[in-house]
Amino acid sequence: MTPSAPRPDDPRPARPIRRRPGGRTARIRAQVLDAVLAELGEHGYDGLTMDAVAARADVHRATVYRRWGDVGGLLADVLDAASDDEWQPPDTASLEGDLAALNHEIQAALTAEPPIVAALIAASFRSEKADRAQRRLWEDRYARCEIIVTRAVRRGELPPHTDARRLLIAATAPLYHHLVLLRTPPDPHLPDDAARTAALAASAGAFTEFPPTTGT
Amino acid sequence: MTPSAPRPDDPRPARPIRRRPGGRTARIRAQVLDAVLAELGEHGYDGLTMDAVAARADVHRATVYRRWGDVGGLLADVLDAASDDEWQPPDTASLEGDLAALNHEIQAALTAEPPIVAALIAASFRSEKADRAQRRLWEDRYARCEIIVTRAVRRGELPPHTDARRLLIAATAPLYHHLVLLRTPPDPHLPDDAARTAALAASAGAFTEFPPTTGT
Numbered sequence: 001m002t003p004s005a006p007r008p009d010d011p012r013p014a015r016p017i018r019r020r021p022g023g024r025t026a027r028i029r030a031q032v033l034d035a036v037l038a039e040l041g042e043h044g045y046d047g048l049t050m051d052a053v054a055a056r057a058d059v060h061r062a063t064v065y066r067r068w069g070d071v072g073g074l075l076a077d078v079l080d081a082a083s084d085d086e087w088q089p090p091d092t093a094s095l096e097g098d099l100a101a102l103n104h105e106i107q108a109a110l111t112a113e114p115p116i117v118a119a120l121i122a123a124s125f126r127s128e129k130a131d132r133a134q135r136r137l138w139e140d141r142y143a144r145c146e147i148i149v150t151r152a153v154r155r156g157e158l159p160p161h162t163d164a165r166r167l168l169i170a171a172t173a174p175l176y177h178h179l180v181l182l183r184t185p186p187d188p189h190l191p192d193d194a195a196r197t198a199a200l201a202a203s204a205g206a207f208t209e210f211p212p213t214t215g216t
Numbered sequence: 217m218t219p220s221a222p223r224p225d226d227p228r229p230a231r232p233i234r235r236r237p238g239g240r241t242a243r244i245r246a247q248v249l250d251a252v253l254a255e256l257g258e259h260g261y262d263g264l265t266m267d268a269v270a271a272r273a274d275v276h277r278a279t280v281y282r283r284w285g286d287v288g289g290l291l292a293d294v295l296d297a298a299s300d301d302e303w304q305p306p307d308t309a310s311l312e313g314d315l316a317a318l319n320h321e322i323q324a325a326l327t328a329e330p331p332i333v334a335a336l337i338a339a340s341f342r343s344e345k346a347d348r349a350q351r352r353l354w355e356d357r358y359a360r361c362e363i364i365v366t367r368a369v370r371r372g373e374l375p376p377h378t379d380a381r382r383l384l385i386a387a388t389a390p391l392y393h394h395l396v397l398l399r400t401p402p403d404p405h406l407p408d409d410a411a412r413t414a415a416l417a418a419s420a421g422a423f424t425e426f427p428p429t430t431g432t
Binding site: 166178181183196198204206207 | 397423
Protein backbone atom coordinates (compact mmCIF):
# COMPACT_ATOMS: atom_id res chain seq x y z
CA MET A 1 0.00 0.00 0.00
CA THR A 2 1.01 3.61 -0.38
CA PRO A 3 1.37 5.15 3.04
CA SER A 4 -0.57 8.35 3.26
CA ALA A 5 -0.82 11.46 5.37
CA PRO A 6 -3.93 11.55 7.55
CA ARG A 7 -6.09 14.38 6.44
CA PRO A 8 -9.08 14.47 8.73
CA ASP A 9 -11.91 16.28 7.04
CA ASP A 10 -10.14 15.81 3.76
CA PRO A 11 -10.83 12.70 1.73
CA ARG A 12 -8.75 13.57 -1.27
CA PRO A 13 -6.57 10.71 -2.45
CA ALA A 14 -3.91 10.07 0.15
CA ARG A 15 -0.45 11.45 -0.49
CA PRO A 16 2.81 10.78 1.28
CA ILE A 17 3.74 13.30 3.95
CA ARG A 18 4.92 16.44 2.17
CA ARG A 19 8.67 16.62 1.71
CA ARG A 20 9.87 19.94 3.01
CA PRO A 21 13.28 21.42 2.47
CA GLY A 22 15.53 20.42 5.31
CA GLY A 23 17.59 17.55 4.07
CA ARG A 24 18.18 14.38 6.01
CA THR A 25 16.19 15.26 9.15
CA ALA A 26 13.11 16.14 7.14
CA ARG A 27 13.51 13.03 5.00
CA ILE A 28 13.73 10.78 8.04
CA ARG A 29 10.66 12.40 9.54
CA ALA A 30 8.70 11.84 6.33
CA GLN A 31 9.80 8.18 6.16
CA VAL A 32 8.89 7.56 9.78
CA LEU A 33 5.50 9.27 9.64
CA ASP A 34 4.61 7.44 6.43
CA ALA A 35 5.53 4.19 8.19
CA VAL A 36 3.34 5.06 11.20
CA LEU A 37 0.35 5.59 8.92
CA ALA A 38 0.98 2.37 7.05
CA GLU A 39 1.33 0.36 10.28
CA LEU A 40 -1.70 2.04 11.82
CA GLY A 41 -3.81 1.33 8.74
CA GLU A 42 -2.76 -2.31 8.71
CA HIS A 43 -2.67 -3.19 12.40
CA GLY A 44 -4.45 -0.43 14.32
CA TYR A 45 -3.19 1.08 17.56
CA ASP A 46 -2.72 -2.26 19.27
CA GLY A 47 -0.33 -3.45 16.58
CA LEU A 48 1.66 -0.24 16.40
CA THR A 49 5.19 -0.56 17.80
CA MET A 50 8.30 1.58 17.65
CA ASP A 51 10.30 -1.32 16.25
CA ALA A 52 7.88 -2.07 13.43
CA VAL A 53 7.81 1.61 12.47
CA ALA A 54 11.63 1.81 12.47
CA ALA A 55 11.90 -1.32 10.36
CA ARG A 56 9.29 -0.20 7.86
CA ALA A 57 10.80 3.28 7.60
CA ASP A 58 14.29 1.79 7.26
CA VAL A 59 15.52 4.13 9.98
CA HIS A 60 17.64 3.18 13.01
CA ARG A 61 15.56 2.17 16.04
CA ALA A 62 17.71 4.43 18.21
CA THR A 63 16.82 7.44 16.04
CA VAL A 64 13.12 6.71 16.32
CA TYR A 65 13.27 6.29 20.10
CA ARG A 66 15.42 9.40 20.56
CA ARG A 67 13.30 11.64 18.41
CA TRP A 68 9.75 10.42 19.14
CA GLY A 69 10.08 8.72 22.53
CA ASP A 70 7.10 6.39 22.25
CA VAL A 71 4.09 5.46 20.15
CA GLY A 72 2.17 8.44 21.53
CA GLY A 73 4.94 10.73 20.30
CA LEU A 74 4.77 9.19 16.83
CA LEU A 75 0.99 9.61 16.66
CA ALA A 76 1.19 13.19 17.89
CA ASP A 77 3.72 14.04 15.18
CA VAL A 78 1.53 12.41 12.51
CA LEU A 79 -1.39 14.54 13.66
CA ASP A 80 0.69 17.71 13.81
CA ALA A 81 2.02 17.03 10.32
CA ALA A 82 -1.55 16.76 9.05
CA SER A 83 -2.16 20.48 9.76
CA ASP A 84 0.88 21.34 7.69
CA ASP A 85 -1.03 21.52 4.44
CA GLU A 86 -2.93 23.89 2.21
CA TRP A 87 -6.38 22.53 2.96
CA GLN A 88 -9.19 25.03 2.66
CA PRO A 89 -12.89 24.38 3.18
CA PRO A 90 -15.12 24.03 0.10
CA ASP A 91 -16.46 27.19 -1.53
CA THR A 92 -19.76 26.47 -3.30
CA ALA A 93 -21.25 29.99 -3.07
CA SER A 94 -23.92 29.02 -0.50
CA LEU A 95 -23.84 28.26 3.21
CA GLU A 96 -25.78 25.03 2.88
CA GLY A 97 -23.63 23.95 -0.05
CA ASP A 98 -20.39 24.66 1.81
CA LEU A 99 -21.54 22.77 4.92
CA ALA A 100 -22.76 19.83 2.85
CA ALA A 101 -19.47 19.60 0.94
CA LEU A 102 -17.56 19.79 4.22
CA ASN A 103 -19.72 17.03 5.72
CA HIS A 104 -19.15 14.82 2.68
CA GLU A 105 -15.40 15.24 3.21
CA ILE A 106 -15.76 14.33 6.88
CA GLN A 107 -17.93 11.28 6.15
CA ALA A 108 -15.47 10.10 3.49
CA ALA A 109 -12.50 10.53 5.87
CA LEU A 110 -14.24 8.72 8.72
CA THR A 111 -15.26 5.78 6.55
CA ALA A 112 -12.09 5.52 4.43
CA GLU A 113 -10.17 2.27 4.05
CA PRO A 114 -7.70 1.77 5.60
CA PRO A 115 -9.40 3.52 8.52
CA ILE A 116 -6.55 5.84 9.40
CA VAL A 117 -8.58 8.81 10.60
CA ALA A 118 -10.80 6.54 12.71
CA ALA A 119 -7.71 4.81 14.14
CA LEU A 120 -6.16 8.16 15.07
CA ILE A 121 -9.33 9.25 16.87
CA ALA A 122 -9.44 5.92 18.70
CA ALA A 123 -5.77 6.33 19.63
CA SER A 124 -6.57 9.69 21.19
CA PHE A 125 -8.47 7.74 23.89
CA ARG A 126 -5.30 5.80 24.67
CA SER A 127 -2.49 8.30 24.53
CA GLU A 128 -2.31 11.70 26.23
CA LYS A 129 0.06 12.99 23.51
CA ALA A 130 -2.16 11.79 20.66
CA ASP A 131 -5.15 13.31 22.46
CA ARG A 132 -3.56 16.76 22.64
CA ALA A 133 -2.41 16.57 19.02
CA GLN A 134 -5.85 15.41 17.81
CA ARG A 135 -7.42 18.38 19.57
CA ARG A 136 -4.88 20.74 18.01
CA LEU A 137 -5.76 19.34 14.59
CA TRP A 138 -9.51 19.77 15.14
CA GLU A 139 -8.93 23.32 16.37
CA ASP A 140 -6.92 24.04 13.21
CA ARG A 141 -9.63 22.59 10.96
CA TYR A 142 -12.52 24.38 12.66
CA ALA A 143 -10.58 27.66 12.62
CA ARG A 144 -9.98 27.31 8.87
CA CYS A 145 -13.69 26.57 8.34
CA GLU A 146 -14.83 29.83 9.93
CA ILE A 147 -14.43 31.48 6.53
CA ILE A 148 -17.57 29.55 5.47
CA VAL A 149 -19.59 31.59 7.94
CA THR A 150 -17.80 34.85 7.16
CA ARG A 151 -18.65 34.42 3.47
CA ALA A 152 -22.30 33.62 4.28
CA VAL A 153 -22.59 36.77 6.41
CA ARG A 154 -20.99 38.80 3.60
CA ARG A 155 -23.50 37.38 1.08
CA GLY A 156 -26.34 38.39 3.41
CA GLU A 157 -27.32 34.77 4.05
CA LEU A 158 -26.72 35.08 7.77
CA PRO A 159 -27.11 37.83 10.35
CA PRO A 160 -23.89 39.55 11.41
CA HIS A 161 -22.60 38.37 14.78
CA THR A 162 -23.36 34.77 13.93
CA ASP A 163 -21.20 32.52 16.10
CA ALA A 164 -19.18 30.66 13.47
CA ARG A 165 -17.83 27.96 15.74
CA ARG A 166 -21.22 27.01 17.17
CA LEU A 167 -22.69 26.82 13.69
CA LEU A 168 -19.82 24.64 12.43
CA ILE A 169 -20.08 22.30 15.42
CA ALA A 170 -23.84 21.98 14.97
CA ALA A 171 -23.36 21.15 11.28
CA THR A 172 -20.62 18.56 11.74
CA ALA A 173 -21.32 16.99 15.15
CA PRO A 174 -23.99 14.54 13.89
CA LEU A 175 -21.42 13.00 11.52
CA TYR A 176 -18.94 12.36 14.31
CA HIS A 177 -21.69 11.20 16.66
CA HIS A 178 -22.98 8.60 14.21
CA LEU A 179 -19.69 7.42 12.78
CA VAL A 180 -17.31 7.62 15.76
CA LEU A 181 -19.55 7.05 18.80
CA LEU A 182 -22.84 5.42 17.79
CA ARG A 183 -21.00 3.59 14.99
CA THR A 184 -24.07 3.34 12.79
CA PRO A 185 -23.56 2.34 9.16
CA PRO A 186 -22.82 5.43 7.03
CA ASP A 187 -26.05 7.11 5.86
CA PRO A 188 -25.50 8.71 2.43
CA HIS A 189 -28.09 11.40 3.27
CA LEU A 190 -26.56 12.41 6.57
CA PRO A 191 -23.99 14.93 5.27
CA ASP A 192 -26.67 16.87 3.38
CA ASP A 193 -29.29 16.50 6.13
CA ALA A 194 -26.98 17.77 8.85
CA ALA A 195 -25.87 20.69 6.65
CA ARG A 196 -29.48 21.63 5.87
CA THR A 197 -30.46 21.45 9.54
CA ALA A 198 -27.64 23.74 10.61
CA ALA A 199 -28.30 26.17 7.74
CA LEU A 200 -32.01 26.32 8.61
CA ALA A 201 -31.24 26.93 12.28
CA ALA A 202 -28.67 29.58 11.33
CA SER A 203 -31.16 31.38 9.06
CA ALA A 204 -33.61 31.33 11.97
CA GLY A 205 -30.99 33.11 14.09
CA ALA A 206 -29.97 30.18 16.29
CA PHE A 207 -26.31 31.16 16.39
CA THR A 208 -26.56 34.91 16.91
CA GLU A 209 -25.62 36.49 20.17
CA PHE A 210 -29.23 37.03 21.28
CA PRO A 211 -31.04 34.10 19.76
CA PRO A 212 -34.79 34.03 19.38
CA THR A 213 -36.73 31.49 21.44
CA THR A 214 -38.94 28.96 19.74
CA GLY A 215 -41.84 30.74 21.40
CA THR A 216 -43.46 27.75 23.05
CA MET B 217 -16.81 5.69 47.87
CA THR B 218 -20.18 4.26 47.10
CA PRO B 219 -20.03 2.30 43.91
CA SER B 220 -22.78 3.33 41.56
CA ALA B 221 -24.60 2.10 38.49
CA PRO B 222 -23.62 3.98 35.35
CA ARG B 223 -26.59 5.89 34.14
CA PRO B 224 -25.56 7.59 30.95
CA ASP B 225 -27.91 10.51 30.31
CA ASP B 226 -28.99 10.33 33.93
CA PRO B 227 -27.11 12.39 36.48
CA ARG B 228 -29.30 11.58 39.48
CA PRO B 229 -27.33 10.62 42.56
CA ALA B 230 -25.66 7.31 41.95
CA ARG B 231 -27.27 4.24 43.46
CA PRO B 232 -25.95 0.71 43.75
CA ILE B 233 -27.03 -1.66 40.99
CA ARG B 234 -30.65 -2.53 41.63
CA ARG B 235 -31.15 -5.70 43.62
CA ARG B 236 -33.57 -7.92 41.79
CA PRO B 237 -35.21 -10.99 43.16
CA GLY B 238 -33.11 -13.99 42.33
CA GLY B 239 -31.12 -14.75 45.42
CA ARG B 240 -27.44 -15.52 45.40
CA THR B 241 -26.79 -15.22 41.64
CA ALA B 242 -28.38 -11.79 41.47
CA ARG B 243 -26.56 -10.70 44.61
CA ILE B 244 -23.20 -11.76 43.21
CA ARG B 245 -23.90 -9.93 39.96
CA ALA B 246 -24.76 -6.75 41.85
CA GLN B 247 -21.59 -7.01 43.98
CA VAL B 248 -19.40 -7.60 40.95
CA LEU B 249 -20.89 -4.82 38.83
CA ASP B 250 -20.65 -2.38 41.73
CA ALA B 251 -16.98 -3.35 42.06
CA VAL B 252 -16.36 -2.82 38.34
CA LEU B 253 -17.75 0.71 38.57
CA ALA B 254 -15.73 1.50 41.66
CA GLU B 255 -12.50 0.21 40.06
CA LEU B 256 -13.23 1.99 36.79
CA GLY B 257 -13.92 5.25 38.58
CA GLU B 258 -10.69 4.99 40.54
CA HIS B 259 -8.27 3.53 38.02
CA GLY B 260 -9.85 3.83 34.55
CA TYR B 261 -9.80 1.09 31.94
CA ASP B 262 -6.07 0.54 32.17
CA GLY B 263 -6.25 -0.27 35.87
CA LEU B 264 -9.28 -2.54 35.61
CA THR B 265 -8.46 -6.21 36.22
CA MET B 266 -10.53 -9.32 36.86
CA ASP B 267 -8.61 -9.98 40.06
CA ALA B 268 -9.11 -6.50 41.51
CA VAL B 269 -12.83 -6.72 40.74
CA ALA B 270 -13.14 -10.15 42.37
CA ALA B 271 -11.27 -8.96 45.46
CA ARG B 272 -13.29 -5.80 45.81
CA ALA B 273 -16.58 -7.64 45.27
CA ASP B 274 -15.51 -10.34 47.73
CA VAL B 275 -16.45 -12.98 45.16
CA HIS B 276 -14.31 -15.98 44.12
CA ARG B 277 -12.01 -15.20 41.18
CA ALA B 278 -13.14 -18.42 39.51
CA THR B 279 -16.75 -17.25 39.61
CA VAL B 280 -15.87 -13.94 38.00
CA TYR B 281 -13.82 -15.58 35.23
CA ARG B 282 -16.48 -18.23 34.58
CA ARG B 283 -19.37 -15.85 34.41
CA TRP B 284 -17.84 -12.77 32.73
CA GLY B 285 -14.82 -14.18 30.89
CA ASP B 286 -12.76 -10.99 30.70
CA VAL B 287 -12.77 -7.27 31.40
CA GLY B 288 -14.79 -6.66 28.23
CA GLY B 289 -17.46 -9.01 29.52
CA LEU B 290 -17.61 -7.14 32.82
CA LEU B 291 -17.96 -3.78 31.09
CA ALA B 292 -20.64 -5.11 28.74
CA ASP B 293 -22.67 -6.38 31.68
CA VAL B 294 -22.33 -3.03 33.47
CA LEU B 295 -23.64 -1.28 30.37
CA ASP B 296 -26.47 -3.78 29.91
CA ALA B 297 -27.44 -3.38 33.56
CA ALA B 298 -27.66 0.39 33.04
CA SER B 299 -30.66 -0.04 30.70
CA ASP B 300 -32.43 -2.04 33.35
CA ASP B 301 -34.00 0.97 35.00
CA GLU B 302 -37.07 3.15 34.93
CA TRP B 303 -35.41 6.16 33.33
CA GLN B 304 -37.71 8.35 31.28
CA PRO B 305 -36.80 11.56 29.47
CA PRO B 306 -37.78 14.88 31.07
CA ASP B 307 -41.31 16.19 30.48
CA THR B 308 -41.36 20.00 30.70
CA ALA B 309 -44.35 20.63 28.40
CA SER B 310 -42.27 22.10 25.56
CA LEU B 311 -39.95 20.64 22.97
CA GLU B 312 -37.14 23.08 23.68
CA GLY B 313 -37.55 22.56 27.43
CA ASP B 314 -37.44 18.78 27.11
CA LEU B 315 -34.34 18.86 24.91
CA ALA B 316 -32.59 21.32 27.21
CA ALA B 317 -33.34 19.20 30.28
CA LEU B 318 -32.10 16.10 28.46
CA ASN B 319 -28.90 17.90 27.44
CA HIS B 320 -28.30 19.04 31.00
CA GLU B 321 -28.55 15.39 32.10
CA ILE B 322 -26.07 14.36 29.39
CA GLN B 323 -23.62 17.14 30.24
CA ALA B 324 -23.81 16.25 33.95
CA ALA B 325 -23.23 12.54 33.21
CA LEU B 326 -20.29 13.24 30.89
CA THR B 327 -18.59 15.57 33.38
CA ALA B 328 -19.39 13.66 36.59
CA GLU B 329 -16.69 12.66 39.07
CA PRO B 330 -15.63 9.93 39.16
CA PRO B 331 -15.82 9.95 35.35
CA ILE B 332 -17.61 6.63 34.99
CA VAL B 333 -19.67 7.41 31.89
CA ALA B 334 -16.66 8.92 30.17
CA ALA B 335 -14.55 5.88 31.11
CA LEU B 336 -17.18 3.51 29.71
CA ILE B 337 -17.27 5.39 26.41
CA ALA B 338 -13.46 5.33 26.26
CA ALA B 339 -13.53 1.59 27.01
CA SER B 340 -15.81 1.07 24.02
CA PHE B 341 -12.81 2.00 21.83
CA ARG B 342 -10.81 -0.82 23.44
CA SER B 343 -13.20 -3.71 23.79
CA GLU B 344 -15.49 -5.18 21.15
CA LYS B 345 -17.92 -6.39 23.84
CA ALA B 346 -18.04 -3.02 25.58
CA ASP B 347 -18.51 -1.37 22.20
CA ARG B 348 -21.57 -3.48 21.36
CA ALA B 349 -23.05 -2.95 24.83
CA GLN B 350 -22.44 0.81 24.71
CA ARG B 351 -24.28 0.95 21.39
CA ARG B 352 -27.18 -1.08 22.81
CA LEU B 353 -27.41 1.37 25.70
CA TRP B 354 -27.44 4.42 23.40
CA GLU B 355 -30.08 2.76 21.22
CA ASP B 356 -32.19 2.14 24.34
CA ARG B 357 -31.82 5.75 25.51
CA TYR B 358 -32.58 7.31 22.12
CA ALA B 359 -35.59 5.01 21.68
CA ARG B 360 -36.96 6.09 25.08
CA CYS B 361 -36.43 9.75 24.13
CA GLU B 362 -38.60 9.53 21.02
CA ILE B 363 -41.61 10.29 23.23
CA ILE B 364 -40.27 13.87 23.47
CA VAL B 365 -40.94 14.30 19.76
CA THR B 366 -44.26 12.44 19.84
CA ARG B 367 -45.48 14.80 22.55
CA ALA B 368 -44.31 17.88 20.62
CA VAL B 369 -46.17 16.70 17.51
CA ARG B 370 -49.27 16.06 19.63
CA ARG B 371 -49.06 19.58 21.08
CA GLY B 372 -48.85 21.01 17.56
CA GLU B 373 -45.28 22.24 18.09
CA LEU B 374 -43.93 20.12 15.27
CA PRO B 375 -45.22 18.92 11.92
CA PRO B 376 -46.39 15.30 11.82
CA HIS B 377 -43.87 12.95 10.20
CA THR B 378 -41.01 14.64 12.02
CA ASP B 379 -38.09 12.21 12.16
CA ALA B 380 -37.67 11.81 15.93
CA ARG B 381 -34.27 10.15 15.82
CA ARG B 382 -32.69 12.76 13.56
CA LEU B 383 -34.02 15.54 15.75
CA LEU B 384 -32.71 13.88 18.93
CA ILE B 385 -29.27 13.29 17.40
CA ALA B 386 -29.08 16.91 16.21
CA ALA B 387 -30.00 18.14 19.70
CA THR B 388 -27.56 15.96 21.62
CA ALA B 389 -24.61 15.45 19.25
CA PRO B 390 -22.90 18.79 20.05
CA LEU B 391 -22.67 17.74 23.72
CA TYR B 392 -20.92 14.49 22.87
CA HIS B 393 -18.75 16.19 20.24
CA HIS B 394 -17.49 18.82 22.69
CA LEU B 395 -17.16 16.66 25.79
CA VAL B 396 -16.07 13.28 24.39
CA LEU B 397 -14.14 14.12 21.21
CA LEU B 398 -13.04 17.77 21.22
CA ARG B 399 -12.71 17.61 25.03
CA THR B 400 -13.38 21.31 25.49
CA PRO B 401 -14.12 22.51 29.03
CA PRO B 402 -17.85 22.19 29.77
CA ASP B 403 -19.77 25.26 28.58
CA PRO B 404 -22.75 25.90 30.88
CA HIS B 405 -24.72 27.39 27.96
CA LEU B 406 -24.18 24.49 25.60
CA PRO B 407 -27.10 22.28 26.75
CA ASP B 408 -29.60 25.11 26.25
CA ASP B 409 -27.97 26.39 23.05
CA ALA B 410 -27.96 22.97 21.40
CA ALA B 411 -31.58 22.38 22.44
CA ARG B 412 -32.67 25.75 21.06
CA THR B 413 -30.84 25.16 17.78
CA ALA B 414 -32.49 21.78 17.26
CA ALA B 415 -35.92 23.14 18.23
CA LEU B 416 -35.57 26.05 15.82
CA ALA B 417 -34.49 23.75 13.01
CA ALA B 418 -37.37 21.38 13.83
CA SER B 419 -39.92 24.21 13.76
CA ALA B 420 -38.51 25.20 10.38
CA GLY B 421 -39.23 21.68 9.15
CA ALA B 422 -35.65 20.38 9.05
CA PHE B 423 -36.60 16.88 10.22
CA THR B 424 -39.72 16.24 8.15
CA GLU B 425 -39.70 13.77 5.33
CA PHE B 426 -39.59 16.42 2.62
CA PRO B 427 -37.59 19.19 4.20
CA PRO B 428 -37.61 22.73 2.85
CA THR B 429 -34.39 24.04 1.37
CA THR B 430 -32.82 27.18 2.71
CA GLY B 431 -33.51 28.71 -0.68
CA THR B 432 -30.05 29.96 -1.41
